[in-house]
Amino acid sequence: MTAPVVDATLHHQPVGASDRVAYGFVKLLRFCADTFFAKRYGHRAVVLETVAAVPGMVGATLNHLKCLRRMCDDKGWIKTLMDEAENERMHLMTFIEVCKPTAFERFVVVAVQWVFYLFFFGLYLVSPKTAHRVVGYFEEEAVTSYTHYLAEIDEGRSENVPAPQIAKTYWDLPDTATLRDVVLVVRADEAHHRDVNHGYANELIGLPQTAVAPCPPHVVLEPTWKAAA
Numbered sequence: 168m169t170a171p172v173v174d175a176t177l178h179h180q181p182v183g184a185s186d187r188v189a190y191g192f193v194k195l196l197r198f199c200a201d202t203f204f205a206k207r208y209g210h211r212a213v214v215l216e217t218v219a220a221v222p223g224m225v226g227a228t229l230n231h232l233k234c235l236r237r238m239c240d241d242k243g244w245i246k247t248l249m250d251e252a253e254n255e256r257m258h259l260m261t262f263i264e265v266c267k268p269t270a271f272e273r274f275v276v277v278a279v280q281w282v283f284y285l286f287f288f289g290l291y292l293v294s295p296k297t298a299h300r301v302v303g304y305f306e307e308e309a310v311t312s313y314t315h316y317l318a319e320i321d322e323g324r325s326e327n328v329p330a331p332q333i334a335k336t337y338w339d340l341p342d343t344a345t346l347r348d349v350v351l352v353v354r355a356d357e358a359h360h361r362d363v364n365h366g367y368a369n370e371l372i373g374l375p376q377t378a379v380a381p382c383p384p385h386v387v388l389e390p391t392w393k394a395a396a
């Protein structure tokens with residue numbers, strides 16, 4: 168499996184106050200992440216993937232509840248957002264094999280999850296378009312971070328270790344796959360999430376849809392009853 172080509176420069180130009188708030192908020196978080204992690208890309212990936220896996224599940228939950236209340240179809244949004252959350256969790260499960268978080272980073276993950284979940288839930292309730300725009304901008308930053316990670320590997324500052332088995336199975340990578348191959352597919356996933364979320368934000372404000380970067384094929388995680396059957 169070869170990772171799809173990614174346009175790492177793609178950026179949604181903020182339109183209106185909601186977009187500017189979303190962009191400013193994400194840039195502030197980027198500054199915090201850069202200060203905290205500097206060039207420790209493995210640690211950065213582990214901690215930030217625990218945050219990245221939250222919005223999809225919040226969006227899926229609130230769209231599910233909305234569809235129940237309004238007794239209407241979800242147009243595929245719920246499954247899309249749940250898939251995004253699951254995909255982000257698989258990024259976490261992959262990077263945890265590459266880099267073990269410190270005790271302090273584990274504490275940060277627990278503390279940030281409480282604050283971020285509640286914040287994002289509130290934001291999505293008040294303004295789903297801003298919430299999806301925030302995720303779109305998060306994902307732009309994720310694409311940039313993984314592009315930097317690739318440069319670290321290519322320039323020999325991060326060791327290009329063999330890919331973890333979980334990644335080889337999930338993305339159907341060859342036995343010879345390395346960390347570089349993993350970062351390439353993860354970055355392609357982030358580009359896909361970026362375009363899906365900017366697309367949802369656009370749809371909510373009546374802007375035209377834009378192209379969505381292809382998602383690298385991966386194994387579909389099955390329910391426990393199917394695995395047991």
Ligand SMILES: [Fe+2]
Pocket residue numbers: 216219254255258309353357
């Ligand atoms: Fe991710």
Ligand SMILES: [Fe+2]
Pocket residue numbers: 219255306309356357360361
């Ligand atoms: Fe993502």
